Amino acid sequence: MKPSPKLTCLKDLRHRILTMDIAPGADLDEVALSDRYAVSRTPLREVLQRLAGEGYVVLLENRGAKVASMDLGTMRTFFQTAPLIYSSMARLAAENRTVQQLGELKSVQAEFTDAVSASDPTTMAMRNHRFHELIGEMADNAYLVPSLSRLLIDHTRLGQVFYRPKAPAESMAVQKACQQHDAMIAAIEDGDSDAVVDITLQHWDLSRDRMERFVRPDPLPLDVADLRERTHAV
Amino acid sequence: MKPSPKLTCLKDLRHRILTMDIAPGADLDEVALSDRYAVSRTPLREVLQRLAGEGYVVLLENRGAKVASMDLGTMRTFFQTAPLIYSSMARLAAENRTVQQLGELKSVQAEFTDAVSASDPTTMAMRNHRFHELIGEMADNAYLVPSLSRLLIDHTRLGQVFYRPKAPAESMAVQKACQQHDAMIAAIEDGDSDAVVDITLQHWDLSRDRMERFVRPDPLPLDVADLRERTHAV
């Protein structure tokens, strides 16, 4: 039962896009990719079509595929939309989860914790992605899942910075996020909709703070006296 | 500038699925379709992949494509999700619409009114679809649009009954829906978010009532005495 090269290609491209190994907005060359994954252009194009359907890439008529970009407009929309979808999904997950899904969620959370301990940012990001994707599956809502998936693509890409803590405060934030995951699992297991929505929104606030700090970091320290001199110098 | 057969195929399949000319759950034969639209299997398969990405069809590994079904679980989710997405989109549309989009919306609404006057159920359904799709475009939210699109697919299919009025009461309902469209346009033009959300929810309630009546119609009139006799007879 070896996995088909096509499926490998699909999953690897998803992975590389989420980890920004392939940058947002980057052009994808069909022949280069079909060469890399040892499939012909026909199935490769089907993979690209599928990735386009999932929101990972955009297809341009007669001008190939490129990775979905993350411009300012996108980000604005992202911050506007995320809490609505995340909280809706959380509520539905608490109502509709199966025991099997709950087990898988715990398993993924354990793996996530391992990655945190190992300080492996990429693995952390991917397992966090899987964690939230699973909550989407639990919600069992075919209409909302596509929205969640698209949000998670950009969340995971934006959140890379989250898992590469520079300052100790950042490291603490990851710890806290991890605890929130545990609390979410508990609330989902209890079927406590209100609790899981509450924790989810806290989780979002934490994540948003980090991301906004990345987008709009603290200004570099200035030496005012020095600045004044430069002004005169010119 | 003649349209490519591929694009014709894509649009026509969408149309036929929405009008249930191709029934929910129906199997799609690649060779039959590629024959019908005069394209080879390669571009046809790309069309199917794209339709799958949009939620019109589902692709089964090594077992072809079938039109997205509308089972009980789907419908339950549909009724649960529609008001959330519709009202969110309405609010965003009022905030983000461009004047050009507003013009197009008015134009589509005029066409819809024409179809109502002409009592052309299929055209009504398709123009109603386009009307709400446009509101999605106005909302300018790449994360929510896929959810709206999927809801509209099922709404349009389910709502066919809406536009084939049997009783005078049904005909009145269509008139009312038409007026609500006008009210939505006015509210969107004014940028009155609260108003458009309010009207949108009323619009949903109207539509939902009709659809639920279809799903769970009034029971057939019984002659109780007669029923009793039958019971004894057995």
Next chain:
DNA sequence: CCTACACAATATGTATACAAAGTGTGCGCA
């Protein structure tokens, strides 16, 4: 020197032939 057009090079889109997987039928055997 800049612009515009033409042609070459590259990349995408389509058709067709072939391979592989799935499905149904019929025959043999218990």
Next chain:
DNA sequence: TGCGCACACTTTGTATACATATTGTGTAGG
């Protein structure tokens, strides 16, 4: 007669060759 296996048939998946569109470059003309 019922079950199971094998083989043929149908359908889907992949590779490759060819057609078409886009892009870059070079040259001629203003």
